[in-house]
Each structure stands twice: as structure tokens, then as C-alpha cells.
Amino acid sequence: MTLPSATLLAQSALSGIFIGSLYGLLGLGLSLSWGLLHVINLAHFAFAFLAAYLCYQLASVGGVDPLLTLVLIVPLFAALGIAVQWLLARFSLSPLNSLLATFGLTAIVEAGIQGYWTADFRKLESVYAGEKLRIGGLFVPIPELITLALAVALSFGIYAAMRHTRLGRALRALAEDAPIAAAFGINAQAHALAIAGVSGALAGIAGVCLALSFTLTPSSIYAWVGVVFAAVMLGGLGSALGPLFAGAAIGVSEAVTMAVASPSWAPIVSFTLLIALLLLRPGRT
Amino acid sequence: MRIGRIARQVVALCTLSVMAGAPLAQNAQAPIRVGSTLALTGPLAATSLVHKVVGEIYVEQLNQRGGLLGRKVEWIVKDDQSKPDLARTLYEQLVTSDKVDLLMGPYATGAILSAMGVAQRYHKVLVHHTFGIPSMANYDMQFPAWSLGPDPATTVPNTVFDALAASPAPPKTIAIVTSKFPSVHFMSLGAREVAKKRGLQEVLFLEWDFGNLDYGPIAARIKDAKPDFLWVGALGLEGNQLLDAMHKIDYSPKEHFYMYPAPGPMSKSPLANNALSMTMFEEHAPFTNAPGAAEFIKLYHERAAKAGIPDTSVEVQAAASYSAWQILEAGVKGAGSLDDKAIAAYLKKNGADTIQGHLRFDGPHNYGDDLMRVKQVQDGHWVTVYPKAYAAPGATLRVQ
Numbered sequence: 288m289t290l291p292s293a294t295l296l297a298q299s300a301l302s303g304i305f306i307g308s309l310y311g312l313l314g315l316g317l318s319l320s321w322g323l324l325h326v327i328n329l330a331h332f333a334f335a336f337l338a339a340y341l342c343y344q345l346a347s348v349g350g351v352d353p354l355l356t357l358v359l360i361v362p363l364f365a366a367l368g369i370a371v372q373w374l375l376a377r378f379s380l381s382p383l384n385s386l387l388a389t390f391g392l393t394a395i396v397e398a399g400i401q402g403y404w405t406a407d408f409r410k411l412e413s414v415y416a417g418e419k420l421r422i423g424g425l426f427v428p429i430p431e432l433i434t435l436a437l438a439v440a441l442s443f444g445i446y447a448a449m450r451h452t453r454l455g456r457a458l459r460a461l462a463e464d465a466p467i468a469a470a471f472g473i474n475a476q477a478h479a480l481a482i483a484g485v486s487g488a489l490a491g492i493a494g495v496c497l498a499l500s501f502t503l504t505p506s507s508i509y510a511w512v513g514v515v516f517a518a519v520m521l522g523g524l525g526s527a528l529g530p531l532f533a534g535a536a537i538g539v540s541e542a543v544t545m546a547v548a549s550p551s552w553a554p555i556v557s558f559t560l561l562i563a564l565l566l567l568r569p570g571r572t
Numbered sequence: 573m574r575i576g577r578i579a580r581q582v583v584a585l586c587t588l589s590v591m592a593g594a595p596l597a598q599n600a601q602a603p604i605r606v607g608s609t610l611a612l613t614g615p616l617a618a619t620s621l622v623h624k625v626v627g628e629i630y631v632e633q634l635n636q637r638g639g640l641l642g643r644k645v646e647w648i649v650k651d652d653q654s655k656p657d658l659a660r661t662l663y664e665q666l667v668t669s670d671k672v673d674l675l676m677g678p679y680a681t682g683a684i685l686s687a688m689g690v691a692q693r694y695h696k697v698l699v700h701h702t703f704g705i706p707s708m709a710n711y712d713m714q715f716p717a718w719s720l721g722p723d724p725a726t727t728v729p730n731t732v733f734d735a736l737a738a739s740p741a742p743p744k745t746i747a748i749v750t751s752k753f754p755s756v757h758f759m760s761l762g763a764r765e766v767a768k769k770r771g772l773q774e775v776l777f778l779e780w781d782f783g784n785l786d787y788g789p790i791a792a793r794i795k796d797a798k799p800d801f802l803w804v805g806a807l808g809l810e811g812n813q814l815l816d817a818m819h820k821i822d823y824s825p826k827e828h829f830y831m832y833p834a835p836g837p838m839s840k841s842p843l844a845n846n847a848l849s850m851t852m853f854e855e856h857a858p859f860t861n862a863p864g865a866a867e868f869i870k871l872y873h874e875r876a877a878k879a880g881i882p883d884t885s886v887e888v889q890a891a892a893s894y895s896a897w898q899i900l901e902a903g904v905k906g907a908g909s910l911d912d913k914a915i916a917a918y919l920k921k922n923g924a925d926t927i928q929g930h931l932r933f934d935g936p937h938n939y940g941d942d943l944m945r946v947k948q949v950q951d952g953h954w955v956t957v958y959p960k961a962y963a964a965p966g967a968t969l970r971v972q
Contacts, residue, residue: 295793306786397613398613406617431820505617511785545789549778550779550780
């Protein structure tokens with residue numbers, strides 16, 4: 288067995304960071320919703336794909352720059368997140384039941400996407416698609432760089448907001464002990480809707496990133512669920528930075544495994560990481 | 573006298589009404605019902621839509637020709653959601669509850685294998701269009717339209733390597749990268765053996781699990797290995813994803829082959845120029861000279877566009893689907909009945925004429941000849957390039 292070259296290793300690790308940043312971005316909204324609202328929102332993935340298809344439609348048919356579609360997609364999906372949270376709150380669902388309810392919603396969204404865009408493949412051919420930077424022997428594709436930049440900016444931005452703003456402190460207090468927080472005058476319902484709106488908006492942003500780099504099919508919604516759940520659980524529920532770092536760790540470990548061994552071993556490595564963490568640090572999530 | 577006249581009038585009226593009613597009764601014969609499932613939702617839905625459109629066209633044409641055995645044909649198609657286990661349940665329903673007269677296969681190997689088990693249990697003929705692993709087809713009343721021959725893991729790679737050997741720059745080294753999806757994986761393992769026997773030096777062999785999301789490291793390893801020829805055991809979009817990943821690191825393979833690519837996205841991708849694949853039918857002569865092919869192509873263009881299929885050209889999937897219906901029609905007409913054993917016996921003995929050519933079912937696992945030829949993406953279109961007798965007019969294998 289020959290050793291992989293440094294360029295191969297570095298290029299693979301870079302690829303892992305890029306895919307990991309998308310895991311992190313997809314996981315960020317899910318983590319906030321799960322950790323702070325106790326809602327395991329499987330529909331987060333469906334919303335991300337719905338946003339990706341909307342981006343595709345606006346950019347391919349309407350000729351709009353894919354990044355400009357965020358102007359429409361972010362508020363639209365924030366509203367969608369708020370509407371779903373409002374509906375779920377009316378039924379006071381347990382986390383497990385919220386998982387079941389949002390699974391149903393995912394199936395409905397998937398059927399809607401297939402009804403409108405058909406099951407056939409849709410690929411956004413944007414101006415960014417073929418663009419790349421060259422740094423030494425390494426190539427940095429622009430769409431993936433955009434995803435990384437958005438994931439880092441949003442994760443650190445939300446982390447800062449959670450630590451240094453009244454809203455963030457209120458949200459953390461609610462997640463810690465809702466009745467005590469309410470006794471201090473924090474409006475639990477309004478804050479829950481706010482966080483659901485943020486989570487929805489994050490699904491929209493992740494969707495635009497998906498459309499920039501991936502070919503879309505309705506059923507590919509489910510391809511992301513396992514690995515993003517792993518990133519959220521590794522990163523810690525409700526954590527803003529956790530999914531990004533965990534996503535990057537998973538992405539890089541998988542990519543390096545692919546570079547030095549067989550690509551088919553990659554999922555074994557990432558899920559072994561998850562199991563090890565759950566065993567060594569039980570109760571962390 | 574008066575009573576006699578009345579009686580005559582009654583008899584005449586009865587005769588008239590019987591005569592008038594005769595054709596009505598004939599037309600009112602129950603239609604022959606053909607049952608099948610397709611993956612109308614789920615990950616296989618994109619390709620299944622092709623089979624749905626083709627089936628609808630064929631049944632319509634068949635009924636315009638008078639149907640089967642003087643009866644109209646009705647196609648009952650259920651959604652197996654891309655799940656082989658559900659396909660099994662639905663075929664069971666089709667036979668026991670819907671009591672269909674004939675069966676048509678579902679889409680893709682897993683579901684077909686499920687349907688085959690049900691067909692075997694009820695002694696029904698199963699004609700199917702897209703079964704990828706002939707050695708697993710152990711039921712003697714199943715008939716494949718996917719004309720791979722009984723040992724495609726040897727014959728298909730040999731055809732590809734023959735085509736490359738006849739090109740201006742035959743490869744000396746090969747990288748084989750493959751999905752572990754069963755119907756492409758065994759072909760890639762076969763390619764590995766065949767390449768070794770033919771003296772090609774293997775510089776890379778990689779496998780990934782179906783559903784892999786990151787092709788960057790695989791692309792980097794291919795670039796590092798610098799093969800003359802890249803064999804990709806890819807299914808559907810995997811080929812495009814790998815091409816995108818290679819492009820992102822500024823690499824394009826010299827010569828490259830994809831086992832079962834998503835035909836439209838692959839031919840339309842500017843990165844796929846010169847990509848090779850296998851075919852049994854393309855929209856050019858000599859394939860289009862087959863009886864009925866031209867009319868089918870015209871109808872398919874219209875219906876596929878109406879169904880929202882982005883790529884409306886007739887290629888392997890659509891042709892295999894049409895062939896499957898031709899096999900079923902030939903079997904029923906040849907046997908002159910709906911008796912499954914009689915249909916199977918007729919097909920085994922006579923084969924069937926299809927738009928791919930004549931198909932035999934008298935070999936191992938009811939497979940006949942390997943009719944796979946080599947096609948290549950040239951200027952945004954798939955064209956057959958090998959063997960010469962099936963090449964598009966003026967087309968030859970292009971190399972970088």
C-alpha cells in the first residue's frame with residue numbers, strides 16, 4: 288500500500304471541511320429547534336430542499352442570481368418555521384411526537400416538490416458553479432467556499448447573539464427552566480416563535496447552498512438526515528457552534544478515510560465517532 | 573292468424589335485438605388486465621416515469637391495433653415507492669385481489685426480484701425491463717428485456733475494452749471506482765478481472781456505499797492515480813457527482829466509462845464530453861430502422877415532454893420498457909391464450925422481435941445474446957460508437 292501524497296490528503300481534508308460545513312449549516316437550525324424548543328423537526332430537511340428548489344426555479348427560470356434569492360427565501364422560510372411552530376405548540380407535542388408529526392410534514396413537502404418539479408433531476412447551472420481558486424496545489428471551489436463562509440458567519444453570529452443579547456439569554460433561560468424563566472417575565476410563546484423563525488430561515492439558507500453544489504431530486508431529502516443528526520448530537524443540542532465543529536469533524540474524518548483507505552469505510556468512521564462520544568460522555572446531549 | 577302474426581313480429585324483434593346486440597356483447601367483453609408496479613415515488617421515481625410513459629404509449633397502440641386476443645387491454649399500475657418489499661406486497665395484491673390476467677415487471681433489480689418471487693408462487697409469466705443481475709433470475713417463466721446476456725460481468729467489459737483497443741489511443745492503465753449498489757458492483761468486479769486478463773494495469777480500485785454525499789476525496793484519488801482509462805460503476809446521478817468533483821479539482825479523465833448513468837443529466841453536462849456508456853438503443857440508424865421504432869420515438873417525445881421529463885430522447889430505459897411490452901404481446905399472440913405456461917413455452921421456443929432486435933430466451937436464466945453496445949457523449953448527445961455496424965452514421969470513438 289502506497290502512502291497518499293500530501294496534496295491528496297490536503298485536498299481531501301478540504302473537501303471534508305466543505306461538506307462538513309454544509310452538515311453544520313443544516314444541523315444548526317435543527318439543533319436550535321431540538322435543544323431550545325424540544326421539537327425534533329425532521330421537516331427542517333424538507334424545508335431546506337424546498338428552498339433549494341425555489342432557488343433553482345428563481346435562478347434557472349427567472350434568471351435571478353442564486354445568492355439574491357436569499358432576499359425572498361429567508362423571510363419566506365422564517366415565516367414557514369413560525370407557522371409550523373405555532374401549529375405544533377397548539378398540540379403540546381412531546382419531542383418524540385414532534386418527530387413523527389414533522390416526518391409526516393416532510394412526506395407532504397416531498398410529494399409537493401415531486402408534484403411540481405417532478406421526480407427528475409434538477410441542476411442549478413449558476414455563474415458560481417465552475418468557479419474555483421487555486422492555492423498552491425489545492426483547488427477551492429467557489430460554491431463550497433460560499434457555503435463554508437455562510438456556515439461560519441451564521442454559527443458564530445448566533446453563538447454571539449445567544450451569549451450577549453437579552454433575547455439570547457432569555458432563550459437559554461427558557462431552555463434551562465421554562466417556568467422559572469416565565470416567572471421572570473419572559474414570554475415563552477413569543478420566544479419560541481422567534482427561534483422557530485430563525486431555524487426556518489437557516490433551513491432556507493442551507494437550501495440555497497444545497498442548490499449551489501448539488502443536483503436535486505425530491506427523495507434526496509433523506510440522504511442527509513443520518514449524518515446531520517449525528518453532527519447535531521455530537522455538537523450538543525441547542526449549541527450554535529457545536530454542529531459546525533461536529534460537522535467538520537465528521538466531514539474531515541470521512542474524507543481522510545476515503546483518501547487513505549476505502550470510501551466505503553467512511554460512514555463507519557463517522558458513526559463510530561458518534562457512538563464513542565455517546566458512550567464516553569453520556570448525558571452530554 | 574292474428575296470434576301467429578304477433579308471434580312472428582315477436583320473433584323478428586328478438587332476432588333483430590340479438591343481431592344488434594351481438595357486436596355490443598363482443599365489445600363488452602372484459603378487458604385483459606395487465607398488472608404491475610412502478611416506483612412512482614422515492615429515489616427511483618425519475619427513471620420510473622420513463623417506464624410509465626412508455627407503458628401508456630404501448631397499451632394505447634396495442635388497443636388501437638385491436639388489443640390482445642380480440643380484447644382491449646387495461647394496465648393497472650401501482651406505486652411501490654421504490655421499495656422492493658412493498659413491490660412484493662403489491663404484486664401479491666395484483667394476483668390475488670385484483671386478479672389480473674398478466675403481469676409486467678416493476679422498475680429496477682430489487683423490485684423485479686420481489687415480483688419474481690410472487691410470480692413464481694402463482695406460476696405467472698413475468699416479463700421485466702430492467703433486471704441487472706441475470707444470475708439471480710432463477711425462475712423459468714421470467715423473461716428479460718434488458719438484453720445483457722447471461723454473463724454480463726464478462727461480456728460487457730470485454731465489449732468496452734474491445735472498443736477502446738480499436739481507438740487511436742488504447743489505454744494501458746485503468747482505475748476502477750464503483751458504487752456498492754449490487755447491479756453495478758458485480759459488473760465492476762467483472763471489469764476488474766477482464767482488465768487483468770487483457771493486460772491493463774490497475775492503478776486504483778475504490779468502492780463507495782450507495783448514497784455517498786462527498787465525491788471530493790474519490791476525485792482526488794483518481795487525479796493522483798492518473799489512469800489512462802476510468803471505469804465508473806455509477807448508478808444514476810453518481811456519475812455526474814463524480815464528474816463535478818473532478819472538475820472542482822481541475823481534473824478531467826482521459827477516457828471514462830459510466831455503467832448506468834442518468835442519461836439526460838450526463839449527456840447535457842459539459843463535463844461529460846467523450847464519456848462512454850452502454851446502450852441497446854439510441855435514436856439513430858440502424859436502431860431506428862426497427863419496425864415501429866420511428867413512430868414510438870415520435871410519440872415518446874410528445875408524451876415525455878407532457879409528463880415533464882426534461883430529456884425526451886429514447887434511449888436504453890425507454891427502449892427496454894417498450895421491448896418488454898413487445899415480448900408480452902408476442903407471447904400472448906403466439907400462445908393464442910392467456911395461459912401462462914403456454915405463453916412461457918412460446919417465448920422460450922420462439923423469442924420475440926423487439927425494437928432492440930430479436931431477443932432469445934433459450935440461454936441460461938432465460939437470457940439470450942448480450943446486445944449491449946458502446947455509446948459516447950458527443951456534443952451533448954449520446955451516439956453509439958462501437959461496434960461499427962451499430963455506430964451512428966459517421967460516428968467514431970473520440971479520445972482526448
